């Protein structure tokens with residue numbers, strides 16, 4: 231692809247951008263992806279530092295079960311993305327004791343009953359959560375045109391959904407806490423558990439999260455969970471290969487600095503002075519950033535969405551390489567509760583993920599890589615001035631001491647490399663404005679119809695990613711890419727592609 235003109239420009243190569251780009255290239259369209267960083271994948275990628283490969287952000291991976299977004303993507307691209315199933319999905323250390331998140335639902339309900347008591351309440355709570363979450367996955371696959379933008383899209387909504395499922399919509403008006411109360415499981419210990427599990431999925435605690443979404447977040451470990459050997463970048467690379475095999479192109483180190491709308495084309499300028507044009511544009515750049523990139527004709531619309539999501543979280547992340555002193559068959563993901571707020575964060579827990587033993591693409595034999603993350607107030611980190619380095623060090627030291635104390639097998643003395651990143655790092659690195667990551671926190675106040683739609687009011691301009699419906703986490707942004715693909719085909723290329731049966 232030599233000319234700077236293509237049929238479609240995709241801005242950003244997160245999983246949202248890569249999914250839509252590869253699907254469109256498969257239709258024979260001329261697709262070019264512009265990525266600002268030197269590697270693709272954004273928040274779900276892997277980077278090299280001091281001899282090791284660390285994950286950028288995401289570490290847990292679901293979405294490959296029947297009808298879920300990554301399963302659909304694989305079917306539509308006729309490929310298999312690299313991955314290995316892991317089990318159990320996760321371990322939680324709460325009040326100093328282990329709680330294992332088994333995939334098997336009966337085993338998990340027994341484990342939750344053992345830990346929290348009230349077996350009858352636990353059973354009812356989880357049975358409802360499984361039922362609601364199944365429905366959410368099923369209907370998210372069926373409702374490509376959501377939020378609906380036209381009469382026709384409303385009619386699709388009516389046609390695609392079973393009226394018998396309508397009563398389930400009441401769970402959109404009940405918070406997770408409401409449902410916990412209904413089944414008598416709202417104890418301080420269970421609330422702590424639910425809040426921290428929801429923070430890593432719904433980005434909001436139980437009283438802010440509608441059960442309709444929270445059910446899917448809480449049951450995340452009860453679906454098939456995967457590890458990608460070599461890191462998540464390998465999954466992104468295999469989508470890139472599909473894209474390139476179908477004639478598409480991914481260009482890295484192409485930071486977009488402006489987007490203008492001309493009568494027939496979008497004109498995109500990059501930091502290295504290049505100009506790219508295409509009649510159809512898909513942005514994987516968060517809406518907060520878009521408001522600063524687009525020309526005057528589009529600014530008000532993006533500003534209104536940027537203002538709508540005033541609040542989002544940042545992350546304090548650490549990469550640590552250690553001698554492998556962990557037990558055999560050690561679970562790869564751990565949520566460790568602290569009995570205090572972790573210094574300079576807003577969180578009482580840490581999420582720790584290990585590279586698989588023997589994954590020598592990420593660490594030499596006998597060593598492991600750890601990714602650690604926790605939620606922070608991003609704007610606070612930007613306000614620090616001279617105190618910034620000292621605060622960062624303070625949090626790093628706390629985390630290493632905490633791991634030494636709480637993570638089985640972790641030995642502070644066996645740390646080979648350790649470094650950290652704050653929202654300031656995230657903004658410099660993959661340009662996320664104010665270092666806001668992880669998507670839009672769930673809220674009882676926001677209707678599902680209020681989410682940023684995949685289609686903008688600007689002709690042939692679409693959006694994907696974790697600030698667009700239903701984008702949260704890798705499955706969410708992949709689904710946003712799949713949904714955008716159907717819209718682009720229908721509205722920009724007048725071809726209604728048949729959705730795969732979910």
Ligand SMILES: Cc1cc2nc3c(=O)[nH]c(=O)nc-3n(C[C@H](O)[C@H](O)[C@H](O)COP(=O)(O)OP(=O)(O)OC[C@H]3O[C@@H](n4cnc5c(N)ncnc54)[C@H](O)[C@@H]3O)c2cc1C
Pocket residue numbers: 241242243244245246247264265266267270271272273274286287288289290291292484485486487514515516519545547603659660661662667668669694695696697701702703704705707
């Ligand atoms: C610490 C952390 C842990 C997480 N853990 C999990 C997890 O375990 N499981 C899970 O499923 N999800 C997790 N998430 C969430 C998940 O990673 C993200 O929601 C998802 O990957 C976002 O994908 P995206 O396509 O929206 O955007 P991104 O991945 O943010 O990609 C956007 C891309 O656009 C590029 N870009 C931005 N601006 C420009 C520009 N001006 N010009 C060119 N390119 C630009 C960026 O460089 C980036 O590559 C985590 C997130 C974080 C931060």
